[in-house]
Amino acid sequence: MSKLLRTAGLSLALALTVMAGATFAQGLSQTPDTGQAALASSPGLAPGAQAPELPPLGEGILVSVNNDMITSYDLKQRMLLLIVTSGVQVTQDNYAAFQQQALNSLIDERLQQQEMTHWKVKVSDKEVDSEIARMAAQSNLKPEQLLAELKRVGVEPATLRTQIAAESGWSQLVGGRYHSNAAVGSAQVDSLMDKVIADGQKPQYLVSEIFIDNVSAGSAANAVQGARQLHDQIAANVAPFQAVARQFSSAPSAANGGDAGWLVSGNIDPAIEEVLKVMQPGQMSGAIVTKDGAYLYLLRQKTEGNSDMVFRIKQAAVPLPPNASANDVASAQTALTNFASRVRSCDAFDEQSGKSSSGIQLVDLGDAQLSNLLPNYAEALRPLKANQVTAPLRNNQNVNILYVCGRQLAGDNALTRDQVETNLVNQRLSMLGRRYLRELRSSATIENH
Numbered sequence: 001m002s003k004l005l006r007t008a009g010l011s012l013a014l015a016l017t018v019m020a021g022a023t024f025a026q027g028l029s030q031t032p033d034t035g036q037a038a039l040a041s042s043p044g045l046a047p048g049a050q051a052p053e054l055p056p057l058g059e060g061i062l063v064s065v066n067n068d069m070i071t072s073y074d075l076k077q078r079m080l081l082l083i084v085t086s087g088v089q090v091t092q093d094n095y096a097a098f099q100q101q102a103l104n105s106l107i108d109e110r111l112q113q114q115e116m117t118h119w120k121v122k123v124s125d126k127e128v129d130s131e132i133a134r135m136a137a138q139s140n141l142k143p144e145q146l147l148a149e150l151k152r153v154g155v156e157p158a159t160l161r162t163q164i165a166a167e168s169g170w171s172q173l174v175g176g177r178y179h180s181n182a183a184v185g186s187a188q189v190d191s192l193m194d195k196v197i198a199d200g201q202k203p204q205y206l207v208s209e210i211f212i213d214n215v216s217a218g219s220a221a222n223a224v225q226g227a228r229q230l231h232d233q234i235a236a237n238v239a240p241f242q243a244v245a246r247q248f249s250s251a252p253s254a255a256n257g258g259d260a261g262w263l264v265s266g267n268i269d270p271a272i273e274e275v276l277k278v279m280q281p282g283q284m285s286g287a288i289v290t291k292d293g294a295y296l297y298l299l300r301q302k303t304e305g306n307s308d309m310v311f312r313i314k315q316a317a318v319p320l321p322p323n324a325s326a327n328d329v330a331s332a333q334t335a336l337t338n339f340a341s342r343v344r345s346c347d348a349f350d351e352q353s354g355k356s357s358s359g360i361q362l363v364d365l366g367d368a369q370l371s372n373l374l375p376n377y378a379e380a381l382r383p384l385k386a387n388q389v390t391a392p393l394r395n396n397q398n399v400n401i402l403y404v405c406g407r408q409l410a411g412d413n414a415l416t417r418d419q420v421e422t423n424l425v426n427q428r429l430s431m432l433g434r435r436y437l438r439e440l441r442s443s444a445t446i447e448n449h
Helices: 008-020 035-041 072-086 095-118 125-138 143-152 157-178 186-199 220-235 241-248 252-256 270-278 326-342 346-351 375-381 417-443
Strands: 061-065 068-071 204-213 259-264 293-303 309-319 361-369 398-409 446-448
Touching (some): 061 095, 068 072, 068 095, 095 417, 125 143, 125 157, 143 157, 157 417, 186 398, 186 417, 204 241, 204 270, 220 241, 252 259, 259 270, 270 293, 309 326, 309 346, 326 398, 346 398, 375 398
Antiparallel strands (some): 061 446, 204 293, 309 361, 309 398
16 A cells, blocks of 8 residues: 655665665664664665566556556566565465555555646656665665666666655645645644653653554454564564565554654553563564554563653742741742732743832743752642643742743653644644545546456
């Protein structure tokens, strides 16, 4: 099945590194993989590998998609491309499924090309050349070397160019047609940001996944059998996990090499979480059976929760020395409580700048990381969301209240608000694109010959 918004570079980058003998160093995480995860990331074909051998296919037209024909040559080329990009070895057991995967990909591609023609979406040769050059550079190859390696294993340059043009054009079409429908409001972003932060306080598992769904496989039994076959080839260091995910997984994460990000305890299918709990980073699960299909998981990292956070805060304070009387402290607390009842947000706080507020001083403290604060301040801030305020707090310099004007998890890899918004938009575009393609399939005339 075609994967929305998957660039040809993503789907072929692994093939290039495999054929160049380079290490595939992108995609999963900044933390080095170990154990079976390392095996899953390693090259599936050695330099100079022989071209894959396929059983002979009948000559001629195999399927018509509206007025476009898919020939046996087209199918063989796509199967070779799938083999090279996934690293999966074709066997007697998986040949039929592999052939059907290639055929489905071609059918979807024809439908996408027809729709691109209808809406006059064109991808120039220059754009295709640029993408090929980018892919080649990832493996320290020149474009002509890349194409020569593909041709050596039986994949014609035109096959690669056609796939790049179709994927790029389809992404442009979906993005242009549905971008306004995929827009998200600030309230939605805030809500998801709050969820990301709340989830950071729970056990989490950073995973990559492969999902074989019952419908595409034909039955639940076929899905389980297919997942087990893929598991065996990955574990035997025959096929890299990321490439298999891109070509065979039915999950939305397939476009990113199976990268499903952090799964949060309590939001995971219990059958899956029970397995993840006992796994160690670097391990790959066996086939996990659910009501919808079978999963393989690659556990990359795990955390027990209680994550550190960074708060953007502003302070309203009444200066008091350490030896101030109890009455002075109580008076300051009352003044600050009244201030908070009138000034209820960070925007309202900013409007108070320069105004006299009964000896209350207003200061923008910027970003503060919980782990660097006094315990009582960290405890007071941790449960608060944006535009919430602490109760009065006391230190050696003043009595103060703190306004939360933003927050996110600490760490270089923590999601920012902009990233959360981008992810939401991309998820919606992905969903709308899949729906769009299903509608094209349902209305198309697809006939076997």
